[in-house]
Amino acid sequence: MAAAVLVAARRPLGRARFAVAALAPAATAGWAVWLLATLDPGEAHTRRVEWVPGLDLTLGFRADGLAAVMALVIGAIGVLVCAYAASYFGSSPTAAKVAPLLVAFAGSMLGLVLSDDVLGLFVFWELTSVTSFLLIGTDDERPEARAAAQQAFLITGAGGLALLGGLVLLGQQTGEWTLQGIVAAAPSGGLVEAAAVLVLLGALTKSAQVPFHSWLPGAMAAPTPVSAYLHSATMVKAGVYLVARLSPGLAELGPWRPVVVGAGVASLLVGGWRALRQSDLKILLAMGTVSQLGLLMILFGVGTEEAWAAGVVLLVAHALFKAPLFMVVGIVDHATHTRDIRRLDRLGRRLPVLCGVGVLAASSMAGVPPLLGFIAKEEALAALGETGLSWGTALLVAVVAGSVLTVAYSGRFVFGAFGPAPDRGSAPGALVGPIVRDVHTPAASIVAVPAVLAGAGLLFGLLPVLVQPLVDAAVTWWGPDAHAPTLALWHGLKPALYWSLLVLTLGSLAIVARSAVERVQVDLPRLPGTQRGYERTVRGLLRGADRVTGVVQSGSLPTYLAVILVTMVVTVAVPLSGAVAVPEGLVLADSWGQLLVAAGVLGAALGAALALRRMTVVLLLGVVGYGVAALFMIQGAPDLAVTQLLVETLTVVAFVLVLRRMPERFAARQSVRRQLPRAALALAVGAVVFVFALSATVRTEPGVSEEYLQRSLPEAAGRNVVNVIVVDFRGLDTLGEISVVLVAALGISALSAAGRRGRGAGKAAGTGVDAAEEGGVA
Amino acid sequence: MSLTLALVVAGLVAGGVFLVLQRELTRIVLGFALLGHGANLLLLLAGGRAGRAAFIEGDGPTGGEVDPLPQALALTSIVITFAATTLLLALAYRSWEQRGSDEVEDDLEDRRIARLRDETDADLEELTDVLADLEGDTGPGDGVADVHGELRP
Amino acid sequence: MRRSVILETVIRAELPVLLVVSLYLLFAGHNQPGGGFAGGLVAGAAYALALVAGGAGAVRRTTRFQPTTLLGAGLLLATLTALVPLFTGNDLLEHDVLSADLPVLGTVKTTTALFFDTGVYLVVTGLVLLVVTALGPGDLDVGDVDATPGDGT
Amino acid sequence: MTLLLSLPVAMPLAGAALAVLAWRHRRLQRAIAVATLGATLVLAVVLAVTVERDGIQTTQVGGWPAPIGITLVADLFAALMLVIGLATVLAVLVFAIGQPGSDDDAPAFHPVYLVMTTGIVASFLTGDLFNLFVAFEITLTASYVLITLGGRREQVRTGMTYVVINLLASLLFLMALAFVYAATGTVNMADLVGRLGVLDPDLRLALSLLLFVVFGIKAAVFPLFFWLPDSYPTARAPVTAVFAGLLTKVGVYAIVRTQTLLFGEDRPSTLLLVVAGLTMIIGVLGAIAQDDMKRILSFHIISQIGYMILGVGLFTVAGLAGAVLFIVHQIPVKASLFLVGGIVEHSAGSTALSKVGGLVRRIPFAAGLFGLAALSLAGLPPFSGFVGKLALVEAGFSAEEYPIVAVSLVGSLLTLFSMVKIWNGVFWGIPEEPTPELLATPGRLHTPLLMNVSAAALVTLTVAIALFAGPLYDLCERAANDLLDPSAYVQAVLP
Structure with missing residues (x-):
């Protein structure tokens, strides 16, 4: 069984075409059917691949009924989408790009629905986001495609991170890292509630639920086969699927129902309403998807067995009608080069077969008997009629309203695509373009694909017994005793039937009066757009980033240094203030000589800090250096003194060599007011160092030094202990030290070589690079 | 000391x-x-x-x-x-x-960033204009379909 | 820069003296103040002096090596001194006591640390030479082949 | 174990010396550099295996027992860093050799590069605080030279910032060492453990914070990082890659080492978490504000450092294990991203998002590499960054530090945002016509094989990290355990 996953997940190499690509989903579908046929209720095939056991990260697969249903949808729709895409793309180079991504997506999606371990599920979850990003951006030369891909990725990515947080929290709170375990534990508690909300955020964004739905219309920038597959039939169902998985265990948690059902109802209504005003057929369908997913959310999330089972039926039905609808739009687009219903006129007469397919699929969407959509809708209404919740009736009314909208936009789709063009006098149609007259007849092979799907919707509607096993298999997830309702076209005169009739009647009225509805829509105040919200967020982020960066990243070296030093002073001074101490044996000075030299050094240092001529500073620096050498000598460090003397001489020489070419004085002195903060900071640093030096001298026991004195002569044959330390005891330091010296020497030489090259070039060309650069500054 | x-x-x-x-x-x-x-x-x-x-003068410190x-x-x-x-x-x-x-x-780059910019992602702006239309902020109107048509003749 | 013949002569005479001083510092370092570092600085300074006074030609006549060669050789010597004991089963940088009977000085006792210190000496000499030539008067380039006069014309 | 610990430190130095002697014989220099680093990497792997099997390894340099001499110590953390660091250094070297007109042309490049490697190795292995200072200086001085190699004006200007800031850090480090010595009389880290323990807690905290500031400058944490994004992007691609991949991590390594070994008892945990959060967010906001691929990536270095500090701040086994894993994953990822930046620069003449576009068509292979590395950086599964992020999230939740986990997740989203921004700006879109300058240079439109190979090698390494994340995480957990309980370390150094 893992083999099936692997086969599906493997990306065909090279220029795989859709025929090859279709093999993977075909295998998946076949495997799913076999699974459904052989699985006993409640049974499952499992396979676990430990990845990071220390983090409970396991790719644990569990193929149960629900997984098989999902796999069947993924596989079957996948095969058909491949068949469709083969005709759709023809031999365009895009095909080579899309085919492997589609298969990769199918593999990820399959992994998602087969995963039992939540972290493993998350892995596939994000993989579908990545493939979706790449597929939306197929046409990457168009800016909207890039932006849409980015938006989809960011919104689902944000949800994904919430999901990750939620899953980890859930796992840690329950100790269970599998869906099965979590559902069985049916946990509760404040943190679990927080975790559930986070998980739901992930699910809602993925399933494009209000208010996170804004990425889905944009995602329609993807090629139509991609839209049909990812953005209607499969990927967007991931969120719904996750809710379905967790609902049996978490539905009783406080925030669960309000969040899921609230978002679902909002999506159902907003999506339907928005769909009703679209002119672009594809966007119309996308809004319809938002609406349908809302209904699915409600069914799976409300937390009753019947609703859950109805959700499974609707999920299958939705795949069977939404995918062909997208395909129909793709064919229309191919044939007419537009998808705008204002430019399409009586297409139904020219393409009657296509029209038939479209009508069939749209009817299923609207819930017209005897199609599968009707059965699903009726089951849904029946289940929602008996939730037993205090606000059950309100929910039912909302769903009925949403269903009316569904009927209405289904009609808008059919009449928009295949009916007469709307009266152009009433609409501001100047920008729309002319009504299309030339129509290329699509190939039979491409029309056949949606026909098969729509036909399946009819077949299953007429013979619901064919779908029954799917629902039976899936519902075992709800509980060991759960039973799916028997699907049928005719259940007798029950409330659901009346509701269905009401929906269809009101919907039909809306279709008949569609121009009036359109006018009402124009006149009504507009709903606030979440797209603007997304845009504002991103803009705000960019602006905020600029502002923050503008503040912290001043680009000025003195500022950076000052910040570092202030940080040092503050962080150190706080604890140091608690440890101020005067060391034992503190004396004013070790000798008069020390005092004298010290005064000289301090004076010279002060002079160096304040001097205005470069050479003066260098000379004073030399005085400081020699003074320090003298202090070394007084301290009892002749080696240091000698070295310091030599180093100081060389430093001064080096400075003189460099500074003799520079202007004598520093640039105009800055005002005292501007120097004051620097002086203050300098004094603060000096003070901290001073206090620290006093306070740190607390050592009472001898350090390691005694060892050096003892061992120097007998073991290292040297009388100069300092030298012995340098070359022997701590020879590694010295080895490092000379490599520093070597590197510095090479660096200086390289810099001066570069300088000479610059000058050489300058001489050769008359105006050299450096000369030009200098000119640029001046 | x-x-x-x-x-x-x-x-x-x-x-x-x-x-x-x-x-x-x-x-x-x-x-x-x-x-x-x-x-x-x-x-x-x-x-x-x-x-x-x-310095070790004799045999030891x-x-x-x-x-x-x-x-x-x-x-x-x-x-x-x-x-x-x-x-x-x-x-x-x-x-x-x-x-x-x-x-x-x-x-230089820091100074540039520090001068607050008003321009933002051009791609985003374009998408937003398109999608805001779809959402109905400007009502059913302008031609949208062709912008979204991935198949141009 | 005008060259003073007298200065040049004096310095050229002094050069060997300074070199001897630097070598003394190197060899005595283990027991007296000094060591490879101080020795190297003196040697380097001697050349620097020669450079300032006598120009590149003078230095080139007295130095047989490119400064980079001094650097490389010094580091190599020091590193090898560090590495060799590893292959005799000892620790990195472990030194052995050496003693030798020399004709004038009598029995000299020292350790292999001397080789290490010599490495230090060479690297430091190289540094000073490179610094002085790099920052030094523009017409006195010695360090870099591609900087010989005539390159730029 | 003497050989295994000593050779990685000394061999690159010997190589550097030979490379200096081979001045201007470029082929010879290349051969020396590659051979030395290759051999060192092999040794590091053997060392890591030994440490994994036999526990902490030590050697006393010069044969002087600690704390008289300098001790080289390899625990699991150090060994992991060593292997991954050397692999990255080697891959970047190959890139530099393959890049036409790179700094590899300068005779100083190879010796300096090798010396820098020594510094990095010594930083990981040394058990002596002063020797750590020396190792830092080796690394830094070499990096000063590398960042300004070529002496172009932009490089000199930004190199100046880099050198000045790091020099200040070095002097602060020196002062910190003086204080530590004044208080304890030793600089051997294992010896310090006991001697610091008897100090006044306030004094110890002051020492701890001073060292944290010092290493924080090098590791580029908030508010000490401002120098980094100004200086890194101007160096050539290989140099930036190795800086980005390793140098900041050496600082993080020092933070982890000192905070766990020396100051484990009174760690400033809350402070660290706040610093971590600010570093993540301010860093990634900086990235979002940029319009140049290399600058964006430079800000990401900072942001990602925040995640490592987060792990340290939690100060639990899980947190430290996450931090170690995160560092190990970051080194190759970051380096490979900058190498791809180098390939972009090579084939498009710029890395400014406004000046390039549609490169997925011209350099699809590099684009793919970027995609993998970018997803890894953004912490998306199934890549290595995801495992690291997951480890930190789990550790954060376990420690009930919810706010910082939330911040880290937000930072992760913003990282994704800016990676998508690079992808959209550089690899997608309408391809820019090659500039005449590019067309005039033969071979510019074609990426040299070695550049692709070395970038691919690093990406493969990150994929391997993801693939073997299970055993690797176990190692990290063991490393974290050792870090939290320094007694084994002390025992190994001072038997």
């Missing part, structure tokens, strides 16, 4: 910091030289009071020798500081050669 020495250290550090905070590269380099002296003296100070140099380890450490650090300071000086010199001035420049 000698208070005088500690004060010298503090003074050198303060002077060094003051110079390092200036804008002229040469003063910055000089500041580091002062800071280096301060740090080296500090190391020595950490070894305790002044004493006899750490006679007591009263000054702590040799900080000296060795300071020796290493003098060399390292010298190497680094000289490299910095060469860099300052190169900078002066190139620009005819030895003041540190601010980072």
